[in-house]
Amino acid sequence: MGDFYGDLKYSLRMLIANPAFTITAIAALALGIGANTAIFTVVNTVLLKPLNYPEPDRLVQFLNIDPDGSSHFASPTNFLNWKDQTSVFQDVAGIIAGFGLTRFLASFLYGVHSWDPLVFVTVPIILSAVALLAVWLPASRAARLEPLQALRSE
Numbered sequence: 001m002g003d004f005y006g007d008l009k010y011s012l013r014m015l016i017a018n019p020a021f022t023i024t025a026i027a028a029l030a031l032g033i034g035a036n037t038a039i040f041t042v043v044n045t046v047l048l049k050p051l052n053y054p055e056p057d058r059l060v061q062f063l064n065i066d067p068d069g070s071s072h073f074a075s076p077t078n079f080l081n082w083k084d085q086t087s088v089f090q091d092v093a094g095i096i097a098g099f100g101l102t103r104f105l106a107s108f109l110y111g112v113h114s115w116d117p118l119v120f121v122t123v124p125i126i127l128s129a130v131a132l133l134a135v136w137l138p139a140s141r142a143a144r145l146e147p148l149q150a151l152r153s154e
Contacts, residue, residue, distance in 0.1 A: 021138055
């Protein structure tokens with residue numbers, strides 16, 4: 001047990017002595033924990049938990065189908081018309097605020113869409129580059145240290 005406390009004190013001294021490495025390590029841990037939490041939350045909510053409705057098997061989705069056979073979600077105007085004119089369904093609900101927010105945010109993107117091949121290629125490349133940089137910087141610094149000399153200085 002004494003070795004554990006000695007190792008713990010040594011690691012804390014090293015973290016205090018190298019603030020840049022400490023900040024990088026904490027940031028990498030925070031990003032990893034945050035990403036895992038976000039992904040688990042989405043998977044848990046979308047795939048694992050049942051829908052939060054009394055009879056989820058009775059839900060339907062409205063889509064607009066173009067003459068060429070492609071489908072897309074309804075516009076807010078069509079949604080409101082369907083909601084006012086429906087007599088077949090018990091209720092019609094939608095995400096009107098989501099439509100407005102999506103259009104507002106899309107005005108900032110200047111024609112960039114999530115289905116663009118350029119976006120599919122560049123986003124993973126940027127994320128991979130950030131991950132490699134987060135690993136390479138501390139590793140390159142650690143590679144310059146002589147292990148025996150570092151241990152003797154303590």
